[in-house]
Amino acid sequence: MTDRHADALEDLSASIRRLPDVFxxxxxxxTGAPELSWGDRFYFVGDERMRPFATIVVRNVPGFDERSGLDRPGVFRLNVELGRATFKDLFGYGPEEFTAHESGIDFATPDRWFPHPVYAVQGWGSIVVPGPGTADDLIARAHARSLTRSFRPRSG
Structure with a gap:
């Protein structure tokens, strides 16, 4: 990873960690994670470790997730749980319509939002090497959604 991209990854990671109650x-x-995911970062709210609101991935997973070209020097991808409404606002169609649009998506262009190559149907979006501030609003929205979910009283 180039120094510039490593700095960008660390700056992004630090900004996410500064949000309230982030782990x-x-x-x-x-960590129990498979070796192919070593170095990837997962961001959770509070004690809920079941569902991250954002992730940063630093390498391809052969046969599963290779379309962002994370094997290129210095390239990483931020993934954010957008939710259905934000996904539709951002891309012009709902997560359930992803497969109809998938062939026209470039999953490797830096600093441009696109539906997550694998988890788009669950309302996730991605951006390769985001520029400064490019992801702040969507990260904040995902964090707020996760806060609401995490601190909601559990029925029992």
Whole structure:
């Protein structure tokens, strides 16, 4: 990873960690994560570790998720849980329509939002090497949604 991109990744990670009640998990030895995901970062609210609101991935997963070309030097991808409404506002169609649009999407262009190559149907969006401030609003929205979900009283 180039120094500039490594700095961009660290700056982005630090800005997400500064949000209230955020826990960052960096996949690696001892985390239970498969070796192919080592170095990937997962962001959770509070004690809820079941569903991150954002992730940063740093490498391809052969046969599963390769379309963003994360094997290029210095390239990483931010993934954000957008939700159905924000997904539709951003891309002009709902997550359920992703497969109809998939062939026309460039998943590797830097600093441009696109539906997540694998999890678009669940309302996730992605951006490769986002520029400064490009992702702030969508990260804040995903964090707020996760806060609401995390601190909602559980029925029992």
């Amino acid at each position: 960052e998990l960096i996949a690696g030895p001892g």
